[in-house]
Amino acid sequence: MTTEIKVPVLPESVADATVATWHVQVGEKFTRDQVLVDIETDKVVLEVPATCDGVMTDISQSDGATVLGDQVIGTYAEGSVAVAAPTAAPVAAAVTSAVNVIDIVVPVLPESVADATVATWHVATGDTVSVDQNLVDIETDKVVLEVVAQENGVIGKIIHVEGDTVLGAQKIGELNAGATANTTATATSEEAVSSDELASPSVRRLMTEKGLTASDVVGTGKGGRISKEDVAAAANSPKGKPAAAPVAKAAVPAVEDLGERTQKRVPMTRxxxxxxxxxxxxxxxxxxxxxxxxxxxxxxxxxxxxxxxxxxxxxxxxxxxxxxxxxxxxxxxxxxxxxxxxxxxxxxxxxxxxxxxxxxxxxxxxxxxxxxxxxxxxxxxxxxxxxxxxxxxxxxxxxxxxxxxxxxxxxxxxxxxxxxxxxxxxxxxxxxxxxxxxxxxxxxxxxxxxxxxxxxxxxxxxxxxxxxxxxxxxxxxxxxxxxxxxxxxxxx
Missing domain, CATH: 3.30.559.10 (Chloramphenicol acetyltransferase-like domain)
Structure with missing residues (x-):
C-alpha cells in the first residue's frame, strides 16, 4: 500500500514553508516514527515522521523547495517491500551483492559543542578509497574533525553535502566496503544520474535564480556534477552561446577578473x-x-x-x-x-x-x-x-x-x-x-x-x-x- 507524505498543517500566520532536509532517500527502508523530512517555516522547524514501517518510493519536492500546508511531497510503500532498482549490467549486480554497506557518521562531538558543519568532502560518489583514508572534514566552532574510511571500498552515497549542519553520530554517507571500481557499473550509474543528482539543493536554487537548467550548465565535477562556479560561468556566458565547451568557460573574463577575491551568494533563510x-x-x-x-x-x-x-x-x-x-x-x-x-x-x-x-x-x-x-x-x-x-x-x-x-x-x-x-x-x-x-x-x-x-x-x-x-x-x-x-x- 502506498502512503503519501504531506506537509503538516501550517500555523495560521504562516503562508508557506521550505523543505529543509530529507533524512531518507528513494529506496531506503525506515521504521515507524522515524523522521523522514524537516519542514522549515519562518518560526519553527516541523518534523514529518513515518506512520509505519516502509520503503521510500518517491520524493517529489527536494531540499530547498517551497511548499504549502498539506501538500504531497513524496510517497512510501508500507511494509518491507523492496523498491525495484533500475536494470543494471550483470557485472554491476555482482559487485552490489558482494559489498557490505557501512554508514559514514559524524564523530561524537565535544561536550560543549552542540552541532557541526560538513566542511569538505575529499571524495565523491563512486570513488575508490582505502582504509584510514580521510573522507570528509567536519568543522565545529573549535576544531576540525576528520572522518576516515573503516575499510577499503567505494563511496556509495553522500547524504549531507558541504555546508550542511549535522549532529554528533549523525549519518552523512555510505561506504560500500569490499567493492571495487567497475567500468560497466560506473558507466551505468552515471547514465542514470538525474538532473537533481547532478547538483546539490543550494546549486539548484542558484540555477533557478539565474534562470538556468541543468542542460544549460557544463558540470566539471565527477560524473558531470555541477558546482556553483559552473553556474556562475554559464550565467556569464554571452547570450546565444551555450557554455558547452570547456574553452568557452575559460574565456569568461567576469570570473577571472576577480583574481583571488571571491564572493558567495546564498538565499536568505526564512x-x-x-x-x-x-x-x-x-x-x-x-x-x-x-x-x-x-x-x-x-x-x-x-x-x-x-x-x-x-x-x-x-x-x-x-x-x-x-x-x-x-x-x-x-x-x-x-x-x-x-x-x-x-x-x-x-x-x-x-x-x-x-x-x-x-x-x-x-x-x-x-x-x-x-x-x-x-x-x-x-x-x-x-x-x-x-x-x-x-x-x-x-x-x-x-x-x-x-x-x-x-x-x-x-x-x-x-x-x-x-x-x-x-x-x-x-x-x-x-x-x-x-x-x-x-x-x-x-x-x-x-x-x-x-x-x-x-x-x-x-x-x-x-x-x-x-x-x-x-x-x-x-x-x-x-x-x-x-x-x-x-x-x-x-x-x-
Whole structure:
C-alpha cells in the first residue's frame, strides 16, 4: 500500500514553508516514527515522521523547495517491500551483492559543542578509497574533525553535502566496503544520474535564480556534477552561446577578473527574512528611545561565588546571572506596569502577568523564546527554564507557542563581549532591556577611587507608551535590586 507524505498543517500566520532536509532517500527502508523530512517555516522547524514501517518510493519536492500546508511531497510503500532498482549490467549486480554497506557518521562531538558543519568532502560518489583514508572534514566552532574510511571500498552515497549542519553520530554517507571500481557499473550509474543528482539543493536554487537548467550548465565535477562556479560561468556566458565547451568557460573574463577575491551568494533563510522584517518595523513604526544606567555587580558576584556550589548541589543546575536579571526585571515591571504593556491599534493593553522573552542566539539566527509566569518561578526554576529554551533553540525544536506571547524582552550581549548597545524593540512589546559585559572600572566611592565590576544597562522603549520618568525609574529600580540582591528576597 502506498502512503503519501504531506506537509503538516501550517500555523495560521504562516503562508508557506521550505523543505529543509530529507533524512531518507528513494529506496531506503525506515521504521515507524522515524523522521523522514524537516519542514522549515519562518518560526519553527516541523518534523514529518513515518506512520509505519516502509520503503521510500518517491520524493517529489527536494531540499530547498517551497511548499504549502498539506501538500504531497513524496510517497512510501508500507511494509518491507523492496523498491525495484533500475536494470543494471550483470557485472554491476555482482559487485552490489558482494559489498557490505557501512554508514559514514559524524564523530561524537565535544561536550560543549552542540552541532557541526560538513566542511569538505575529499571524495565523491563512486570513488575508490582505502582504509584510514580521510573522507570528509567536519568543522565545529573549535576544531576540525576528520572522518576516515573503516575499510577499503567505494563511496556509495553522500547524504549531507558541504555546508550542511549535522549532529554528533549523525549519518552523512555510505561506504560500500569490499567493492571495487567497475567500468560497466560506473558507466551505468552515471547514465542514470538525474538532473537533481547532478547538483546539490543550494546549486539548484542558484540555477533557478539565474534562470538556468541543468542542460544549460557544463558540470566539471565527477560524473558531470555541477558546482556553483559552473553556474556562475554559464550565467556569464554571452547570450546565444551555450557554455558547452570547456574553452568557452575559460574565456569568461567576469570570473577571472576577480583574481583571488571571491564572493558567495546564498538565499536568505526564512527566519533571517522574518527577523529583518520585524526589526525594520520596530524602527519605522515606533517612537523608539534608549536610556542608560550602570550597576555595580560585586554584590551579586560575591553572593554567587559563596553559594554557587551549594546551589548546584541542591537544585542540580548552575547559578548564573540571568536568574538575578529576570527576578529584578519582574519586580521592576510590577512597579511600572506601562513597561509591561503594549499598544493594539488605539488601545493600550496592560498585562497582569509576566512572560519574559529571552533572546537566544542559535545557528539559524536570533530567537526570543518566552519564559512564562516569572513572578511564580524560583531562582532554580528560572535557570532550568532558560536552559531548556536555549537547548530547544539550538536544536530547532522550539514550538510556535514557546516563541510568542512575551510581554518584555531581555537580551544579554555581554556573553559576546558587548560593552554597550541600543537594543531594538521586540514588537508588539513596549520595551527591551540590554545587559552587557561586566568590566572592572575605577569608580568614586566615598571620596576614594575603587576598582569595581561594572555593567551598563540599556532600556529601549516605545515613547508613545512609556514616558522618560517611567523608563529612568525602571532602570534605577533594577540597579537598586541588583546592587542589593537581598531586597529581592525581602520584596522591598
Amino acid at each position: 527566519l533571517r527574512k522574518t527577523i529583518a522584517t520585524r526589526l525594520l518595523a520596530a524602527k519605522n513604526e515606533t517612537a523608539m528611545l534608549t536610556t542608560f544606567n550602570e550597576v555595580n555587580m560585586k554584590p551579586i558576584m560575591d553572593l554567587r561565588k559563596k553559594y554557587k556550589d551549594l546551589f548546584e548541589k541542591t537544585h542540580d543546575t548552575r547559578l548564573g546571572f540571568m536568574s538575578f536579571y529576570v527576578k529584578a526585571v519582574t519586580e521592576a515591571l510590577k512597579r511600572y506596569p506601562a513597561i509591561n504593556a503594549s499598544i493594539d491599534g488605539d488601545d493600550i493593553v496592560y498585562h497582569n502577568f509576566f512572560d519574559i522573552s529571552i533572546a537566544v542566539s542559535t545557528p539559524r539566527g536570533l530567537v526570543t523564546p518566552v519564559l512564562r509566569d516569572t513572578d511564580q518561578l524560583s531562582m532554580a526554576g528560572i535557570e532550568n527554564g532558560i536552559r531548556a529554551l536555549a537547548l530547544k533553540g539550538r536544536d530547532g525544536k522550539l514550538s510556535l507557542a514557546e516563541m510568542t506571547g512575551g510581554t518584555f524582552t531581555i537580551t544579554n550581549g555581554g556573553v559576546f563581549g558587548s560593552l554597550l548597545s541600543t537594543p531594538i524593540l521586540n514588537l508588539p512589546q513596549a520595551a527591551i532591556l540590554g545587559m552587557h559585559k561586566i568590566q572592572d572600572r575605577p569608580m568614586a566611592v566615598d571620596g576614594n577611587v575603587v576598582i569595581l565590576p561594572m555593567m551598563y544597562l540599556a532600556l529601549s522603549y516605545d515613547h508613545r507608551l512609556v514616558d522618560g520618568k517611567e523608563s529612568v525609574g525602571f532602570l534605577v529600580t533594577i540597579k537598586d535590586l541588583l546592587e542589593d540582591p537581598t531586597r529581592l528576597l525581602l520584596d522591598i
